[in-house]
Amino acid sequence: MALLVQKFGGTSVGTPDRMRAVADHVTRTVRRGDQVVVVISAMGKETDDLLRMAREVSNTRPGREMDMLVTAGERKATALLCMAIADLGVEAESFTGSQAGFLTDATHTNAKIIDVQPDRIRASLAAGRVPVVGGAQGQSAQRNVTFLGRGGSDTTAVALAHALGADSCELYTDVPGVFTSDPRIVTDARKMEHITFDELLEMTANGCPKPAMRSVEFARTHGVELHVRSAFTWESGTVVTKESTMEQAIVSAVVHDADEAKVTIGGVADRPGVAAHVFRALADADINVDLIVQNTSDQGVTDISFTVPHGDLDNAVAICEVAGAEVGFTRVTAEPAIARVSVVGAGMKSHPGVAATVFETLAANDINIEMIATSAIRVSCVVAESDIERAVVALHDAFGLADGPVYVD
Amino acid sequence: MALLVQKFGGTSVGTPDRMRAVADHVTRTVRRGDQVVVVISAMGKETDDLLRMAREVSNTRPGREMDMLVTAGERKATALLCMAIADLGVEAESFTGSQAGFLTDATHTNAKIIDVQPDRIRASLAAGRVPVVGGAQGQSAQRNVTFLGRGGSDTTAVALAHALGADSCELYTDVPGVFTSDPRIVTDARKMEHITFDELLEMTANGCPKPAMRSVEFARTHGVELHVRSAFTWESGTVVTKESTMEQAIVSAVVHDADEAKVTIGGVADRPGVAAHVFRALADADINVDLIVQNTSDQGVTDISFTVPHGDLDNAVAICEVAGAEVGFTRVTAEPAIARVSVVGAGMKSHPGVAATVFETLAANDINIEMIATSAIRVSCVVAESDIERAVVALHDAFGLADGPVYVD
Numbered sequence: 035m036a037l038l039v040q041k042f043g044g045t046s047v048g049t050p051d052r053m054r055a056v057a058d059h060v061t062r063t064v065r066r067g068d069q070v071v072v073v074i075s076a077m078g079k080e081t082d083d084l085l086r087m088a089r090e091v092s093n094t095r096p097g098r099e100m101d102m103l104v105t106a107g108e109r110k111a112t113a114l115l116c117m118a119i120a121d122l123g124v125e126a127e128s129f130t131g132s133q134a135g136f137l138t139d140a141t142h143t144n145a146k147i148i149d150v151q152p153d154r155i156r157a158s159l160a161a162g163r164v165p166v167v168g169g170a171q172g173q174s175a176q177r178n179v180t181f182l183g184r185g186g187s188d189t190t191a192v193a194l195a196h197a198l199g200a201d202s203c204e205l206y207t208d209v210p211g212v213f214t215s216d217p218r219i220v221t222d223a224r225k226m227e228h229i230t231f232d233e234l235l236e237m238t239a240n241g242c243p244k245p246a247m248r249s250v251e252f253a254r255t256h257g258v259e260l261h262v263r264s265a266f267t268w269e270s271g272t273v274v275t276k277e278s279t280m281e282q283a284i285v286s287a288v289v290h291d292a293d294e295a296k297v298t299i300g301g302v303a304d305r306p307g308v309a310a311h312v313f314r315a316l317a318d319a320d321i322n323v324d325l326i327v328q329n330t331s332d333q334g335v336t337d338i339s340f341t342v343p344h345g346d347l348d349n350a351v352a353i354c355e356v357a358g359a360e361v362g363f364t365r366v367t368a369e370p371a372i373a374r375v376s377v378v379g380a381g382m383k384s385h386p387g388v389a390a391t392v393f394e395t396l397a398a399n400d401i402n403i404e405m406i407a408t409s410a411i412r413v414s415c416v417v418a419e420s421d422i423e424r425a426v427v428a429l430h431d432a433f434g435l436a437d438g439p440v441y442v443d
Numbered sequence: 444m445a446l447l448v449q450k451f452g453g454t455s456v457g458t459p460d461r462m463r464a465v466a467d468h469v470t471r472t473v474r475r476g477d478q479v480v481v482v483i484s485a486m487g488k489e490t491d492d493l494l495r496m497a498r499e500v501s502n503t504r505p506g507r508e509m510d511m512l513v514t515a516g517e518r519k520a521t522a523l524l525c526m527a528i529a530d531l532g533v534e535a536e537s538f539t540g541s542q543a544g545f546l547t548d549a550t551h552t553n554a555k556i557i558d559v560q561p562d563r564i565r566a567s568l569a570a571g572r573v574p575v576v577g578g579a580q581g582q583s584a585q586r587n588v589t590f591l592g593r594g595g596s597d598t599t600a601v602a603l604a605h606a607l608g609a610d611s612c613e614l615y616t617d618v619p620g621v622f623t624s625d626p627r628i629v630t631d632a633r634k635m636e637h638i639t640f641d642e643l644l645e646m647t648a649n650g651c652p653k654p655a656m657r658s659v660e661f662a663r664t665h666g667v668e669l670h671v672r673s674a675f676t677w678e679s680g681t682v683v684t685k686e687s688t689m690e691q692a693i694v695s696a697v698v699h700d701a702d703e704a705k706v707t708i709g710g711v712a713d714r715p716g717v718a719a720h721v722f723r724a725l726a727d728a729d730i731n732v733d734l735i736v737q738n739t740s741d742q743g744v745t746d747i748s749f750t751v752p753h754g755d756l757d758n759a760v761a762i763c764e765v766a767g768a769e770v771g772f773t774r775v776t777a778e779p780a781i782a783r784v785s786v787v788g789a790g791m792k793s794h795p796g797v798a799a800t801v802f803e804t805l806a807a808n809d810i811n812i813e814m815i816a817t818s819a820i821r822v823s824c825v826v827a828e829s830d831i832e833r834a835v836v837a838l839h840d841a842f843g844l845a846d847g848p849v850y851v852d
Binding site: 050053054084087088090091092093094095096098099100102103105106107109110112113114116117118120121126127128130133154177179 | 459462463493496497499500501502503504505507508509511512514515516518519521522523525526527529530535536537539542563586588
């Protein structure tokens with residue numbers, strides 16, 4: 035008998051039919067002999083609807099009240115799912131985040147979990163029931179309701195799985211798992227059966243949107259096995275575990291991100307503090323700078339390029355122009371039409387030559403590389419946006435990903 | 444400085460505009476120097492929407508889960524109203540029923556308040572804030588969320604006013620107060636400035652639908668002053684207090700109820716237990732029998748007539764026919780087209796002659812009386828439904844109610 039945490043996102047429970055389908059899956063799992071704890075998000079677009087109502091009612095929206103409002107969404111979903119499970123003959127009990135023992139800090143709208151004390155969840159399991167917990171919720175030391183922010187249900191599921199010592203945390207979503215590349219672009223992209231946390235983190239940071247990065251980091255830190263799978267086909271998905279010394283795929287996946295733009299500041303004086311001044315100003319404006327590349331200094335001046343989300347491009351350029359006037363650099367240029375392709379693989383750490391293959395493949399396809407950035411398990415290249423699909427297909431092919439992973443010897 | 448509990452029903456907060464209008468009234472009250480605690484219902488038809496969703500999702504709807512679901516409605520409303528109040532520069536804090544200290548029994552969907560420990564509400568007031576409490580909510584000893592049932596927000600407001608020692612409990616609604624008669628029928632019906640609990644209870648039990656009877660009973664028991672008033676015109680309404688020895692109106696109001704039907708069982712053996720058998724069977728079927736009149740026994744048999752809600756008539760007749768076969772009575776007749784007119788006044792206790800005036804007035808208008816029932820402060824007559832509007836107008840006129848109350852000397 036396994037103890038499983040099953041987390042369902044908003045799309046998975048967006049309609050009465052979906053609610054019943056999820057209830058059916060949960061009760062099947064229970065009847066198979068496993069114990070199940072469910073974590074559930076608000077139905078469909080409900081969170082958006084609640085945020086819209088708040089905007090309609092008031093220009094002042096204190097965080098404490100926003101959290102009270104938004105958590106109503108998961109609350110409804112937990113109760114409805116419990117009814118649907120009961121309809122199939124299995125007892126279920128809904129729990130708010132605070133009832134489930136989630137203690138958080140008081141950072142309303144984006145609270146962090148401090149502790150999980152799931153006594154009532156354990157009691158519910160011991161009584162043979164299915165506890166259904168509202169995702170992304172908790173209570174602060176001041177006994178106020180808190181919300182963990184968007185994507186917080188994944189974090190709730192992982193933290194609960196850890197606190198309960200669950201065997202696996204199943205994250206049900208609208209895709210069947212994690213693919214070697216985007217199936218809309220690469221027709222022979224393959225669903226991976228296994229992936230490491232590090233690989234998934236490099237992928238979620240590079241245009242593969244699910245699951246929420248914060249929950250993956252939590253799962254890695256605490257060694258909680260994740261299973262990313264479909265709430266529509268119910269097939270087995272992708273299991274995410276700690277890196278094993280055996281069977282490390284040299285290259286696991288090719289991911290891409292076309293939602294970024296590139297900013298270059300040129301003629302930067304190569305002295306301490308200049309880069310710090312620029313990036314502090316960008317951070318203060320809440321602009322999420324991603325890749326940063328600085329070229330070698332040439333006669334005391336250098337260029338710095340970085341990428342930002344498309345929506346922040348104008349703002350970033352304006353901030354750089356102000357900063358340029360303050361610390362003295364000569365020009366700021368913006369290139370909106372770029373995209374990034376990344377090759378990710380836990381095995382490349384001990385297997386040199388992956389970067390060379392990436393560069394050769396792009397060159398052979400006449401794709402110019404504008405920026406390069408690497409981590410221990412990732413090689414990223416910024417290319418023209420118009421080249422991105424060809425780049426992804428060529429790299430997926432070059433590493434033979436459609437046929438299955440190539441492992442380190 | 445007064446401490447006021449202000450309760451707003453679903454219609455009063457049904458739209459963003461209404462939310463802002465209520466917030467405006469609350470902040471005006473605070474700026475006038477009073478302390479305010481708000482109790483609020485779910486917005487508009489939200490409770491109905493939630494019940495509909497439950498029906499769509501499942502045929503099995505455990506009370507514990509229904510309460511978790513339905514209380515999401517008030518939760519949203521509290522948070523939104525707090526935002527709207529904050530927008531006007533006054534700090535407000537939302538509280539669920541359990542946060543506000545409402546301890547109830549575990550009768551889900553229709554819980555009873557056991558205790559109110561409003562420590563957090565007191566602290567919120569002491570900090571100069573406006574606490575906004577979700578109506579009709581509480582928590583059981585098992586720490587489950589409970590719902591007090593429809594109309595429970597009035598009860599929440601009255602119980603909270605009592606626990607806090609508030610000076611008045613203002614029940615805001617969509618009518619300006621309690622009238623001497625239905626203004627749709629009696630064009631010169633007058634809004635009463637004062638009324639006693641007993642009078643209001645006789646009226647709510649006799650076709651005057653607001654406020655919820657349970658809350659009026661609670662207010663009477665604990666001596667909480669009620670002020671029934673409008674959330675649309677904001678004018679002063681009707682203040683409900685304990686009976687005073689001074690100034691008791693002989694007749695305060697004429698109310699009517701056309702939602703009932705009459706059942707007569709004839710040829711009933713006049714021996715102990717027969718009536719008990721019939722009314723136990725009706726109670727077991729959850730049929731709310733109202734007036735019961737039994738005629739004097741004539742040669743060992745008697746007739747019993749009673750009224751039931753229209754919707755229960757067929758069922759009541761069927762139950763009586765079964766009971767008749769068991770205890771032996773000869774016939775069951777149903778009269779759907781009846782209505783009841785009641786004259787209510789705290790002063791009639793010490794002022795004989797009201798009943799006589801009622802009967803004379805109806806006779807003078809050629810209105811036949813089918814049943815008569817009285818309490819210490821009420822005279823009710825059942826008449827043909829087609830006569831009811833004439834009966835109401837005639838009695839309102841006979842007691843001169845348009846001109847103001849006639850007091851006992």
